[in-house]
Amino acid sequence: MLKINQLHKSYPIGDSSLHVLKGIDLTVDEGEMVAIMGSSGSGKSTLLNIIGMLDEADEGEYILDGLPIKNLTEKKAAVYRNKFLGFIFQSFNLINYKTALENVALPLYYQGMKRKERLEKALFHLEKVGLANWSHHLPKELSGGQKQRVAIARALAANPKLLLADEPTGALDTKTSYDIMAFIQQLNDEGKTILMVTHEEDIANMCKRIVRLRDGVIMEDKKVEQVRAEQYV
Amino acid sequence: MFKFLFDRDTWQEVFDSLSKNKLRSALTMVGVWWGILLLIGLLGSARGLENSFNRLFGDFATNSVFFMGSTTSMPFKGFQEGRRVQLKIPDIKKVEENVEGIEFVVPRNMNLGTVNRNLLSGTFNVFGDFPTLDEVQKKKLIHGRFINQNDIDNRKKVAVISKNIYEQLFEKDEQAVGTRIEINNISYMVIGLFDVGNVNFGPSEDVHIPFTTFQQVYNQGDKIGFMMITGKPEYDITQIQKDTELILKNLNNVHPEDTRGFRSFNLGKEFGKITGFLTGMQFLTWFVGIATLIAGVFAIGNILLITVKERTKEIGVRRALGATPFEIKRQIVVEAVFLTLVAGILGIITGGWILILLDHFFGQGDDAAIVNASVSIGVVFIALIILVILGSLIGLIPAFKATSIKPIEALREE
Numbered sequence: 001m002l003k004i005n006q007l008h009k010s011y012p013i014g015d016s017s018l019h020v021l022k023g024i025d026l027t028v029d030e031g032e033m034v035a036i037m038g039s040s041g042s043g044k045s046t047l048l049n050i051i052g053m054l055d056e057a058d059e060g061e062y063i064l065d066g067l068p069i070k071n072l073t074e075k076k077a078a079v080y081r082n083k084f085l086g087f088i089f090q091s092f093n094l095i096n097y098k099t100a101l102e103n104v105a106l107p108l109y110y111q112g113m114k115r116k117e118r119l120e121k122a123l124f125h126l127e128k129v130g131l132a133n134w135s136h137h138l139p140k141e142l143s144g145g146q147k148q149r150v151a152i153a154r155a156l157a158a159n160p161k162l163l164l165a166d167e168p169t170g171a172l173d174t175k176t177s178y179d180i181m182a183f184i185q186q187l188n189d190e191g192k193t194i195l196m197v198t199h200e201e202d203i204a205n206m207c208k209r210i211v212r213l214r215d216g217v218i219m220e221d222k223k224v225e226q227v228r229a230e231q232y233v
Numbered sequence: 234m235f236k237f238l239f240d241r242d243t244w245q246e247v248f249d250s251l252s253k254n255k256l257r258s259a260l261t262m263v264g265v266w267w268g269i270l271l272l273i274g275l276l277g278s279a280r281g282l283e284n285s286f287n288r289l290f291g292d293f294a295t296n297s298v299f300f301m302g303s304t305t306s307m308p309f310k311g312f313q314e315g316r317r318v319q320l321k322i323p324d325i326k327k328v329e330e331n332v333e334g335i336e337f338v339v340p341r342n343m344n345l346g347t348v349n350r351n352l353l354s355g356t357f358n359v360f361g362d363f364p365t366l367d368e369v370q371k372k373k374l375i376h377g378r379f380i381n382q383n384d385i386d387n388r389k390k391v392a393v394i395s396k397n398i399y400e401q402l403f404e405k406d407e408q409a410v411g412t413r414i415e416i417n418n419i420s421y422m423v424i425g426l427f428d429v430g431n432v433n434f435g436p437s438e439d440v441h442i443p444f445t446t447f448q449q450v451y452n453q454g455d456k457i458g459f460m461m462i463t464g465k466p467e468y469d470i471t472q473i474q475k476d477t478e479l480i481l482k483n484l485n486n487v488h489p490e491d492t493r494g495f496r497s498f499n500l501g502k503e504f505g506k507i508t509g510f511l512t513g514m515q516f517l518t519w520f521v522g523i524a525t526l527i528a529g530v531f532a533i534g535n536i537l538l539i540t541v542k543e544r545t546k547e548i549g550v551r552r553a554l555g556a557t558p559f560e561i562k563r564q565i566v567v568e569a570v571f572l573t574l575v576a577g578i579l580g581i582i583t584g585g586w587i588l589i590l591l592d593h594f595f596g597q598g599d600d601a602a603i604v605n606a607s608v609s610i611g612v613v614f615i616a617l618i619i620l621v622i623l624g625s626l627i628g629l630i631p632a633f634k635a636t637s638i639k640p641i642e643a644l645r646e647e
């Protein structure tokens with residue numbers, strides 16, 4: 001699914017620079033569910049953003065679905081983001097003046113899908129996350145858990161191969177977190193590849209593999225026995 | 234290429250984001266709306282004032298000057314100062330022959346006369362005139378005709394009377410032309426009835442009789458009360474005035490430096506002042522209008538800039554979901570064009586209303602201050618097009634700004 005080789009990234013800070021990723025090697029296969037862990041500031045988000053083509057590495061090789069990601073035009077990058085990738089953010093990032101349904105339909109709009117078809121498809125995904133009845137509500141009328149579910153529906157709408165989630169449960173209480181995790185596990189069961197940043201052990205243990213970052217390198221990379229989230233719901 | 238313009242989704246997006254940011258949209262629109270409104274209002278009123286001046290002075294040959302004899306203030310060639318100078322018929326020929334650029338010289342005489350009809354009477358200004366007066370100062374005839382050469386040649390007892398006299402001496406709806414009136418006990422046939430103009434220089438003109446008749450009846454000999462001189466269009470009337478004055482002084486033994494020997498009134502100069510004022514006002518109007526329009530456009534740009542900043546995160550989200558920079562830019566530009574266009578059209582409509590109101594309150598009647606206040610559609614549309622083009626160009630600035638950064642930087646923005 002994706003292959004990363006000796007990836008480096010640093011941020012300029014004044015005259016000096018902050019070397020955040022110092023040679024990351026990582027391979028993720030189709031159908032995996034990987035948790036990226038590490039203390040705050042260890043570069044988890046930076047790595048995920050590079051994988052998501054929202055940011056660029058300084059050095060190293062990154063191959064996504066057989067395609068080398070290097071010096072892409074912003075237009076090409078947009079197309080890949082739209083087709084291959086689904087994003088789930090800690091702060092949901094819903095567009096606040098659009099209804100749940102319209103938010104979910106947005107990636108399909110950028111695919112050039114007709115309005116009617118788009119809204120039907122969006123409604124289907126909203127149903128899947130159990131929010132069909134909330135389709136015409138604005139984000140501000142939804143609870144945190146509901147917002148994240150809308151965001152998940154949106155990430156799924158374009159049927160991406162890879163789902164990237166940066167602390168998807170970071171802004172939610174424990175019960176809602178498990179709720180969301182149960183749903184993400186279900187997506188993985190259905191075959192989606194999932195990459196998730198978290199700093200919570202219990203959430204990480206609900207994945208199938210944990211990658212730990214420290215000082216800009218991968219300190220540990222191990223498969224784990226997946227804890228099912230349903231049992232807590 | 235422009236297919237997206239006919240796509241409901243494009244407009245849905247534009248409409249969503251505009252109605253979400255109501256205050257911003259409203260402010261932008263007010264800027265443009267006000268600009269167009271002001272442009273139309275100012276241009277329209279300037280045109281209206283111009284029309285009103287043209288209507289007021291339209292009856293006069295604008296390049297004319299009046300002369301009349303006065304009292305000298307300097308002794309000359311054995312004549313004492315304080316002598317009355319009298320213009321005479323031969324002066325006319327001399328002026329016509331010696332001053333360059335003259336079109337007409339029209340001599341006139343004037344006297345007060347008692348006008349009687351049946352039992353009604355009144356005192357009015359009676360003028361002895363040539364047919365050429367009509368060339369210099371168009372008479373608005375309601376009925377009948379003005380004095381002609383035949384009247385002059387035969388010293389006919391005919392009179393052209395003003396509406397003013399008619400109203401005082403005649404019954405309502407009574408036919409005046411063909412009836413007789415008495416002026417200082419001499420009977421005249423009324424041959425014409427005229428409406429007084431809006432502007433009058435000098436005494437009000439009530440009755441015109443043939444110049445020759447006037448000479449005979451009032452025993453004038455070859456004296457002239459005053460003369461009106463009209464210059465050919467390509468000549469400077471002020472120069473004609475100077476040349477004429479010099480010749481008249483020479484003919485009448487008035488010291489060349491004497492400023493009092495003749496009185497003259499340069500109509501052209503007065504017109505010049507007014508035309509200059511109108512030109513100035515038009516210039517000012519354009520200046521103000523265009524400045525306002527530009528200010529309006531900058532208001533749009535500024536507000537779009539703020540908006541884009543506010544919406545950086547949203548733009549980041551859209552890009553994460555697969556929007557290309559082109560799609561983002563296109564949307565911002567469509568928003569800008571749409572806003573300016575709608576605001577501009579509203580400005581045109583309200584501007585039109587303003588002109589209608591101006592016309593209603595100031596444009597009615599014969600002595601209206603503003604006549605037919607209007608702007609040409611062409612000017613308005615050019616203004617609108619310029620506005621829209623500037624609006625979209627300015628919209629491009631924030632659009633470029635928003636797409637020049639990496640999506641992640643946009644997303645990090647709070």
Ligand SMILES: Nc1ncnc2c1ncn2[C@@H]1O[C@H](COP(=O)(O)OP(=O)(O)O)[C@@H](O)[C@H]1O
Pocket residue numbers: 011012013018020038039040041042043044045046047
């Ligand atoms: N745009 C940036 N400019 C400068 N420093 C940054 C930027 N983004 C992240 N950093 C720094 O890089 C380090 C890693 O950040 P991040 O990947 O967000 O960590 P994590 O997600 O693991 O908390 C942090 O020290 C952070 O301050």
Ligand SMILES: [Mg+2]
Pocket residue numbers: 044045046
């Ligand atoms: Mg982070």
